[in-house]
Amino acid sequence: MKVSWQRLVIIVGLVLVLVALAGYGYVRHQVKQFAQQPLVLQEPVLVTVVSGQSVYAVTRSWRQQGWVNESNWLRWLLKQQPALGAIRAGTYQIEPGLTLEQALAHLAQGSEHQFSITFVEGSRWLDWQRQLQQASHLTGMELLNDDQQLLVKLNIEQPNLEGLLYPDTYFYTAGTSVLALLQRAEARMADVLSTAWDGRSDVASTHLQSSYEALILASIIEKETGQQGERSLISSVFHNRLETRMRLQTDPTVIYGMGERYDGNIRKADLREATPYNTYVIRGLPPTPIAMPGKAAIEAAVQPETSDYFYFVSRGDGSHVFSKTLAEHNANVRRYILNRTSTKE
Known part of the structure; x- marks a missing residue:
């Protein structure tokens, strides 16, 4: 009897162990299936x-939207992987193919989604305003309607924001303020401009009284050409004109001065109109930049090539032909502008 009782105890114990192991294995299997289900x-x-x-509220929302299966295994999953429960506030992008476990890990890591906005070289403050107003997940949008308040908050003493923001792609997380993004753009431009101004040539020092004037000239160069190899040569034309007190006579300044009236055409009356930006009328530089120039245009403004050119005209393919005299320039105008116009007609 004694031996039989001991055997019974052993058998019962083994059965209980096996049941426990089977139950443990079942739970692990179910939790694994739950965790590895693709959203x-x-x-x-x-x-x-x-x-x-x-994390319970988040997964409940996902179940309601049909992203994950109804299940009560989340509590068991968090016991096995407690780090998955430490999700962080923020906005995240969840990709198709992620498992529930991977999605929760993404939220726990705090890797918020990076939104982006790109401002191209030569864009104007008006263009920036329009882009920002259409951008998603930015806050403080009301500031875009108050330029003077923006100037104060950005600690800018110039009359407007034109030219003072660096054109580039900016990344931001949801809830970022418009002001914070513009502060980054303003700081970046200040840094690029300061570095370029410190390395300016003697010619630039003679014709430009401040880094702000360099920025004004850079904005004109930016609007005149997108050709990397031409910028410093076009800069030399403007420096040569400044040296001889010749008017700059550049169309982009006229267009900027026309504002919303510009319809794609510049007429003779527009060239004679006395606006602060009409460089066919005024001498020297306009009062502010006319666009947001990039680094290459800024460097060209303060490090012009040495040339005898005073004129340039577009070939119609994005490049320009340069000339030293008015007679040469007029011949180039007839060749590249008037002939092209008559051909279209």
Whole structure:
């Protein structure tokens, strides 16, 4: 009897162990299946976790939207991987194909989605305003309607923001303020301009009284050409004109002075109109930049080539032909402008 009782205890113990192991294995299997289920998504989606929101609330929302299967295994998953429960507030992009475990890990890592906005070289402040107003997940948009308040907050003493913001691609997270983004653009431009101004040539020092004047000239160069190899040569034309007190006579300044009236054409009356930006009328530089120049145009403004050119005209393919005399220039105008116009007609 004694031996039989001991055997019974052993057998019962083994059965209990086996049941426990089987139960443990079942739980692990179910939790693994739950964690590795792919989210049912057809395209990337943005998920915003608000401050204080729990992982249970997030997954409940996902179940309601049909992204994951109904299950009560989340608590077991968090016991095995407690780090998955420490999700952080923010806006995240969840890609199709991610498993539930991977998606929760993404939220726990705090790798918020980076939105982007690109401002091209030669764009104007008006263009920036329009782009920012259409950008998603930015805050403080009301500042875009108050230029004077913006100047104060950016600590800018110039009359407007034109030219003072560096054109580039900027990345930001949801909830970033317009002001914070513009502060970055202004600081970047200040840094690029300061470096270029410190390395200016003697010619630039003679004709430009400040880095702001260099920025004005750079904005004109930016609007005149997109050709990398031409910028410093076009800069030399303007420096040569400044040296001889010859008017700059550049169309982009006239267009800027016309504002919203510009319809794609410049007429003779427009060239005679006395605006602060009409360089066919005024001598020297206009009062402010006419666009946001890039680094290459800024460097060209302060480091012009040495040349005897006073004129240039577009070939119609984005490049320009340069000339030293008015007679040569007029001949080039007839060849590249008037002939092209008559051909179109």
